[in-house]
Amino acid sequence: MTRNESHMCNQDISDKILLVAINTKYTHSNSALLSLNAYRIDRGEKPFPMKQFDLNQGDDYILGEILAAKPEIVAFSVYIWSLEKTLKAASALKTIYPETQIIMGGPEVSWHTEDLLKANPYIDIVVRDEGEETFFELSKALEKAQDFTQIQGITARKNGIVFSTPDRPKIQNLDELPFPFAPKYNFSHKNFTFYEASRGCYSKCAYCLSSIQGSVRTRTLEQIKKDLNIFFESDFKQVRFADRTFNSDKQRAIEVINYIVDNNKKNIHFHFEIQADILSDDVIEAFARERKSIFHLEIGIQSTNPKALKAVNRYYDPERLKKAVKALRSRTQCRLHLDILGGLPYDTYSDFKKSFDDVYSLAPEDIQISLVKILKGTPIEERVISGELVPLPYPPYTVMKTQWLTPMEAAMINDISKLTEAIHNKKFFQKSLSLIIDALFAGSISDFFEKLVKFWRKRLIPFHSISPNFVAVKLNEFVQETTTLTEFQERISDMLSHELKLASNTPGKIIPSPFPPISSNTKQPLFRVNSGIKIFYYKYSPLEESLTTKDNPQPVVYRFSKTGIPTTCLEEFSNQATAFAIEFIQQKGEKSKFKQEWAKRFGEDKSVPDFETILKKLQKQNIIVPI
Incomplete structure (x- = not known):
């Protein structure tokens, strides 16, 4: 048997x-x-x-x-x-x-x-x-x-x-297909899934499977709303619509967006692929109704080289696209995810770098870079047969050489992609990156990441499992090596230290206050500072744009949490007066000696802030509590 x-x-x-x-x-x-x-x-x-x-x-x-x-x-x-x-x-x-x-x-x-x-x-x-x-x-x-x-x-x-056997005709009425997350099926699931509100695509991009999946077929709005109601009652965290161009039907898109905004009580995140250059103002207004950042919008730029776009049947109006993306940035809370494809026909390495810089100028939250993959059955396979594109012989069949791109350039794009994901897209060091790119690379993100990849390779640093602390250390080393401007080196070091605290929810190494301790102490303090409130001092304030050195170290007040809640930078309290008041309370200063201690630290000529006003403000924000 x-x-x-x-x-x-x-x-x-x-x-x-x-x-x-x-x-x-x-x-x-x-x-x-x-x-x-x-x-x-x-x-x-x-x-x-x-x-x-x-x-x-x-x-x-x-x-x-x-x-x-x-x-x-x-x-x-x-x-x-x-x-x-x-x-x-x-x-x-x-x-x-x-x-x-x-x-x-x-x-x-x-x-x-x-x-x-x-x-x-x-x-x-x-x-x-x-x-x-x-x-x-x-x-x-x-x-x-x-x-x-x-x-x-x-x-x-x-x-x-x-x-x-012969091909089966495609299913025309998608409402006839079951919604697999309906309670009657009782299927267990994780917290992310795709949702097919439609099949097919109006576009015919040569690298995409949707280009060969026939005409667009959709579930009716009535059915979509029924499906959404089930999602709203579920424990899903994110639902990704599989529609290739969610806004191709403007009225349908508006109805779906409004229905989500009005009924999504659990704040489930919804991800849509959109074509930005056909994005109408009323669709943007619908997205603008939601103020909780639950919408993730993916926009396939792919390249800004017109010849490359034409070669793969990817068409859009660049100026209208820029206008729409800027409107989404300024008027909505949508998280924007813009895609770039390297290795397209007619795209050189210089073209890729220009596309990267163009996309960066639109200030999306995420920039996804990848080399084009050769999907079975797509029209771009003809470019492989002709020898114009050379993919790897195993899945996912990544193009690593073209008539316009050398293997070394393709490898560079691949490594730039990894560091972009690990550093830019994580958003831990936004201000630091912006300062470095603007000051040292004339605003070119592609030049920055190209040089950073070379720095990474030279030191044999792995391109995976990159922690925020590791990024801060390596970016600091990179800046020290890239420029001899001492002021800029110190400014970036301070900024990285500040942003690392926000990223890691831990104060890290506790650095003593640069000022002498308060000498007039009391045994009966009236207030105490809540746990987790820390003050760090910087030569250059990470909360200001200026490189000007101040007379005194610049304070930043943080609230750290033991419960895993992200660190808060209490910017409204990050000034000399409130920072000094917090230190004064931490060190059990005698209330009547506040003016005297202020003068010892900052001099007789600097006006003394009103201590009672500061105390009320600190109590209101739960930074201090009465004893």
């Missing part, structure tokens, strides 16, 4: 098939698996068991978990990020149990499927393109050991021969 025969003696028929997905992060939920099972439940069938993994989990762990489920058939949901791990798991499964059937589906395996099966003999069947109907019919046939060779939309092998 084989492993499967032994297992199937006591196995429910629905347990024959195991659904598997490998997500990018642990926090993600794969909506494809849930949708396949929801489609099955709606037709009176039991759901299949599911296992979801992430890229950080080892190959041995993934294999072990699949084996522990003892499936006869394993169906993998495959994306470009998961293909490599999926192929390893499938190959190992087939080696250990040759009778196990391997099915794959998803965007990464829906094109060139016959080549895929011929190159990977352990794959038995591929479900092409949209999978709900095809996989339901296929799984029913496999459960009953029936013939499946007439089912539309599959590529498979029979008697050693690979064959493909």
Whole structure:
């Protein structure tokens, strides 16, 4: 008796098939698996068991978990990020149990499927393109050991021969598809997922799978609102709309935005991909209604080189795009995420740098840089066949050489991408970066990161697992090496120290006050300073733009928390008067001697602030409390 025969003696028929997905992060939920099972439940069938993994989990762990489920058939949901791990798991499964059937589906395996099966003999069947109907019919046939060779939309092998059945027509009415997070399905999930309010795309960008997915089909507004109501009652933290151009239908976009603003009581974050140059003023006004920064907007700039954009059918009006992005920045609380693609046809390294500088000038929160990937079935594959683009031979098929870009330049773009994500996008050192880029690199972020990458490489510093403290140290070293201007070196050192405190929620090394201690102490103080209030002094105030050295060290008052709440910089109290008053209370100064101690520190000619007024202000902000 084989492993499967032994297992199937006591196995429910629905347990024959195991659904598997490998997500990018642990926090993600794969909506494809849930949708396949929801489609099955709606037709009176039991759901299949599911296992979801992430890229950080080892190959041995993934294999072990699949084996522990003892499936006869394993169906993998495959994306470009998961293909490599999926192929390893499938190959190992087939080696250990040759009778196990391997099915794959998803965007990464829906094109060139016959080549895929011929190159990977352990794959038995591929479900092409949209999978709900095809996989339901296929799984029913496999459960009953029936013939499946007439089912539309599959590529498979029979008697050693690979064959493909005709394509299945695309689903036109998306309202007919189940919403997999509806309570009736009772599926467990993590805190992030994609939501398909539409399929297809009006644009025909040569590098994107959506360009070959046919006409745009959408769920109705009524259905979208029903789905959103379920999200609003869920414990999701972020929902990403899979619409390729959310604002292509202006009125629909406005209705969805307003519905979220009016009903999103749990402040779930929503991510949309938009085309900024067609963004109308009334859509911007709808986004402006929300003041809690729950909207994340992704805008695909890709390049600002018109020739490169034309080569990949990416069209937008640059001036209208700039105007729209500036309006979003000034009028809304949306977090803006702008994309740049290196390695496009006709894009040189200089073109990439210009695009980077152009995008930086728009001041988005996030700048995502990547080298173009060659997705199976997309028109850009023709550029590979012609020899214009040279991708790596393994997933995700990153372009590392073109007729216009050398491998060394591609590697530089790759490393710039890593440091941009680790340093710029984390927002820990915004003021420091701005000062460095403006003063030392004439405002060119591309020149800055290019030189920083060379600095990183020269010292063999890893490009991963970069902590805020590590960044502060290395940026300080970088500035010391880049300029001999002592004043600027000291200013950046102070600014980095200040921003690190805000990033790490810890005061770090406690530096004693540069001033002599208060000498007139009392044994019966009237107030005490709350725990977590710390004062640090700087030569150059990190709260001011000026490089002018002041007569006295400049104070900054911080509130640190033991509960993990982010550090607060109490700017309104970061002046000599209130900082001195806090120190005076901390050192149990005699109230009647405040004027005397002030004069000892700052001189007789400096006017004395009103201590009672300061005390009221500090009490109001819970910086001090009566004893």
